[in-house]
Amino acid sequence: MKPPTSLAAPLLDIPALRNSCSSCSMRQLCLPMGLEQSDMQRLDGIIGRSRVSRDDTLYRIGDKFNFLFAVRAGQFKTYQVSPDGAQQITGFQMAGELLGMDAIGTGTHQCDAVALENSEVCKIPFVRLEELFATIPALLRHFHRMMSKEITREQSVILLLGNMGAEQRLAAFLVNVSSRYEARGYSGTHFKLRMTREDIGNYLSLTIESISRLLTKLKKDGMINVSNREIEIIDLSALKMLATGSNVCG
Amino acid sequence: MKPPTSLAAPLLDIPALRNSCSSCSMRQLCLPMGLEQSDMQRLDGIIGRSRVSRDDTLYRIGDKFNFLFAVRAGQFKTYQVSPDGAQQITGFQMAGELLGMDAIGTGTHQCDAVALENSEVCKIPFVRLEELFATIPALLRHFHRMMSKEITREQSVILLLGNMGAEQRLAAFLVNVSSRYEARGYSGTHFKLRMTREDIGNYLSLTIESISRLLTKLKKDGMINVSNREIEIIDLSALKMLATGSNVCG
DNA sequence: CGCTGTGTTGACTACTGTCAACAAGGGTGG
DNA sequence: CCACCCTTGTTGACAGTAGTCAACACAGCG
Numbered sequence: 001m002k003p004p005t006s007l008a009a010p011l012l013d014i015p016a017l018r019n020s021c022s023s024c025s026m027r028q029l030c031l032p033m034g035l036e037q038s039d040m041q042r043l044d045g046i047i048g049r050s051r052v053s054r055d056d057t058l059y060r061i062g063d064k065f066n067f068l069f070a071v072r073a074g075q076f077k078t079y080q081v082s083p084d085g086a087q088q089i090t091g092f093q094m095a096g097e098l099l100g101m102d103a104i105g106t107g108t109h110q111c112d113a114v115a116l117e118n119s120e121v122c123k124i125p126f127v128r129l130e131e132l133f134a135t136i137p138a139l140l141r142h143f144h145r146m147m148s149k150e151i152t153r154e155q156s157v158i159l160l161l162g163n164m165g166a167e168q169r170l171a172a173f174l175v176n177v178s179s180r181y182e183a184r185g186y187s188g189t190h191f192k193l194r195m196t197r198e199d200i201g202n203y204l205s206l207t208i209e210s211i212s213r214l215l216t217k218l219k220k221d222g223m224i225n226v227s228n229r230e231i232e233i234i235d236l237s238a239l240k241m242l243a244t245g246s247n248v249c250g
Numbered sequence: 251m252k253p254p255t256s257l258a259a260p261l262l263d264i265p266a267l268r269n270s271c272s273s274c275s276m277r278q279l280c281l282p283m284g285l286e287q288s289d290m291q292r293l294d295g296i297i298g299r300s301r302v303s304r305d306d307t308l309y310r311i312g313d314k315f316n317f318l319f320a321v322r323a324g325q326f327k328t329y330q331v332s333p334d335g336a337q338q339i340t341g342f343q344m345a346g347e348l349l350g351m352d353a354i355g356t357g358t359h360q361c362d363a364v365a366l367e368n369s370e371v372c373k374i375p376f377v378r379l380e381e382l383f384a385t386i387p388a389l390l391r392h393f394h395r396m397m398s399k400e401i402t403r404e405q406s407v408i409l410l411l412g413n414m415g416a417e418q419r420l421a422a423f424l425v426n427v428s429s430r431y432e433a434r435g436y437s438g439t440h441f442k443l444r445m446t447r448e449d450i451g452n453y454l455s456l457t458i459e460s461i462s463r464l465l466t467k468l469k470k471d472g473m474i475n476v477s478n479r480e481i482e483i484i485d486l487s488a489l490k491m492l493a494t495g496s497n498v499c500g
Numbered sequence: 501c502g503c504t505g506t507g508t509t510g511a512c513t514a515c516t517g518t519c520a521a522c523a524a525g526g527g528t529g530g
Numbered sequence: 531c532c533a534c535c536c537t538t539g540t541t542g543a544c545a546g547t548a549g550t551c552a553a554c555a556c557a558g559c560g
Contacts, residue, residue, distance in 0.1 A: 080405055080406070080408070080409045082409055082413050082414070082494075083494035083495075084494065084495060086413050088408060088409045088412040088413045090405050090408050090409075101397075101398055101401055102398055102401045102402045102405060103398070104394050104395060104397075104398035105394075105395045105396070105397075105398035105399035105401075105402055106398075106399075106402070110402050110405065111405065130387075130390075130391070133383075133390065134384065134387070137380075137384070140380075140383065140390075141380070144354050144355075144397075145354060145355045146355070147351075147354075147355075147394075147397045147398070147401070148351055148352055148353070148354035148355035148356075148397070149355035149356075150401055151351055151352045151355075151397070151400055151401055151404065152352045152355055152356070152360050154401065154404035154405065154407075154408060155330055155340050155352060155360065155361065155404065156330070157404075157408050158330070158338060158340050158404060158407050158408060158411065159330045159332055159338045159340075161408065161411040161412055161455065162338040162411055162452075162455040163332050163336050163338045163455070164332070202412075205411070205412040205413070244332075244333035244334065245333075245334060
C-alpha cells in the first residue's frame with residue numbers, strides 16, 4: 001500500500017564490496033557457476049556492486065534495461081502492476097538469484113524490484129555480458145539455464161495459483177523458502193521470514209487474514225511454530241505432504 | 251481428462267515441408283527474425299520439420315531435452331502436472347512461438363506439449379543452435395528476447411490468476427487470443443477457438459460451467475457473439491476495458 | 501439414428517474475502 | 531527511558547464469488 005521510495009536513491013558503488021565472484025559464497029548458485037578461474041575474473045571485471053536499503057526500489061516498470069542484477073546478500077521482491085494499479089508479487093529473490101531477465105525482451109523493465117531488507121547486489125551490464133558470451137561458452141550455457149529455470153519457477157507459481165487451495169499454497173510457500181535457505185547453508189527448519197504477511201498474501205493471492213489464520217492452523221496441527229516472522233518447521237515431511245497433496249480446483 | 255496419446259507416435263520428417271525459414275510466413279515472429287539471408291540459411295540447415303496430429307503429444311514431462319520446437323502451423327497447449335496428478339495449462343502456443351525453453355535448465359522437459367489441432371513444427375537441435383550462437387550474434391540476441399518474453403508472458407498469467415476475477419480473466423483471454431490472431435494476419439474479431447471450454451477453464455483456473463456462463467454473459471452484454479468455438483468480437487474496446495478494469499483480490 | 505463428447509443452465513454449497521475490532525511490536529521523540 | 535503512535539498481525543462474524551452436482555441440449559460421427 002505504501003508508495004515505493006524514490007528511485008532517485010543512488011546505487012552507491014562500494015569499493016570495499018569489490019570482492020571477486022571467486023570469493024563469493026554464492027558462486028555455486030550464481031552466474032559464474034562452473035567457470036574456470038580466468039573466466040571468472042573476466043566476469044568480475046564487468047561487475048559492479050551496490051547496496052540497496054530496505055524498501056528501496058532497485059528498478060521500476062518502464063525503466064530502461066541496462067543491467068542484470070544478482071542478489072549478493074539480502075532479499076528482494078518483484079511485482080507486476082495490473083492496469084488498475086493492483087500489485088501482484090511474482091517472486092521473492094534470495095542471494096545468488098538473478099533479477100531483470102524479464103527486461104531483455106523489450107529493453108524495458110517489466111516489474112518493480114524492491115529490497116525486503118538491506119541488501120547488496122552485483123550489477124551486470126548486459127551488453128558487456130553479451131560480449132563475454134562470445135568467448136565464454138560455459139557462461140552462456142549457464143545463463144541459458146538460469147533463464148530457463150526462471151521460466152520453470154514461474155510455471156510452478158502458475159500451478160500454485162491455479163490448482164492449489166489456500167492451505168496448500170501456504171505450505172508450498174514454506175517448503176520452498178525452507179529449501180532455499182537450506183541450499184544457502186542456513187537452517188531449513190528455523191528461519192525468519194523477510195516479508196510481511198501482506199507480501200506473502202499478495203504472492204499467494206490470499207488475504208493477510210487468511211495467511212494469519214492458516215499459520216495459526218499449521219501451528220495447531222503441530223507442523224510449525226510461528227512467532228511473528230520467526231518460523232520453525234517441526235514436521236517438514238508433513239508440510240511437504242500437505243504442499244503436494246490433493247486439492248484441485250481448475 | 252483423457253490420457254494423452256502415446257508418445258511413440260513418430261514425428262515424421264517431411265521433405266515437402268523443408269521450406270526454408272526465408273519462405274516461412276512466421277519468420278518475422280519466429281527465431282530467424284532479423285537475420286540476414288546467409289545466416290537464415292545456416293539456421294535452416296539445422297532445422298527439421300514434422301507433423302503432429304491433433305491430441306498427439308510433442309513431448310512429455312521427464313523426456314530428455316534435445317530439441318526446441320517452433321510452431322509452424324497449428325496450435326499447442328502446454329501443461330504442468332501437479333504432484334496429485336491435476337493438470338494446469340500454462341500456455342497456448344500459436345505459429346511462430348517456441349516450445350521447450352523450460353527444459354534448458356534441467357535437460358528434461360518440465361511440461362507436456364499437446365497439439366490442439368493437426369499441426370506442423372520446426373525441430374531445432376539445441377546443441378547445434380548453441381553452435382550457431384557463437385557466430386550469429388543476432389540469432390543469440392533474438393533467442394534471449396524470446397526467452398525473456400516467455401518469462402514476461404508467464405508473469406502476466408500470474409497476474410491474471412492472482413488479481414483478476416472470473417469475467418476479467420475470460421475477457422483478458424479473448425483479447426489476448428484476438429491480438430495474436432491479428433499479429434498473424436488473421437481476423438482479430440472473428441476466429442475459431444482451437445481449444446475446448448475445459449482447456450480454457452483449466453488455463454484460467456475456472457470451471458467449464460463458469461466459462462460457459464461467462465461467454466453467455468459477454469454475449470448478452472453485446473461484447474461478443476459465440477457459437478460453439480466460433481467467436482466474433484463485437485466490441486473489442488469494451489472487452490479490453492473489461493480485461494484491464496478493476497477487480498482486485500490479492 | 502443413436503452414441504459420445506462437449507457445452508449449457510439451474511440449484512445449492514463452500515471456500516476465501518470483506519469488514520471490523522482488537523492486540524502486539526518496534527521506532528521515534530519528548 | 532518511557533509513552534505514544536503507527537504498522538503489522540490476529541481473530542470473529544458475515545458475505546459473495548465461483549465451485550459442485552445434476553439434468554439436459556446439441557453436434558459430430560460412426
